[in-house]
Amino acid sequence: MPVISRQVLHSRRVGRIKQRLIVHDRKKFDPKAASSEDCEELQYKKTCPS
Numbered sequence: 001m002p003v004i005s006r007q008v009l010h011s012r013r014v015g016r017i018k019q020r021l022i023v024h025d026r027k028k029f030d031p032k033a034a035s036s037e038d039c040e041e042l043q044y045k046k047t048c049p050s
Contacts, residue, residue, distance in 0.1 A: 017042060
């Protein structure tokens, strides 16, 4: 898969998580109860596939 396609799919997935939508491989995101690992995962620059 081209790099740009992976970046777009990743961005969409992170957006769904931030909007508190259900993503098939994880629980619903709750910012008040989120661990530091959950917050780090949502930081685009650190998790964006290249």
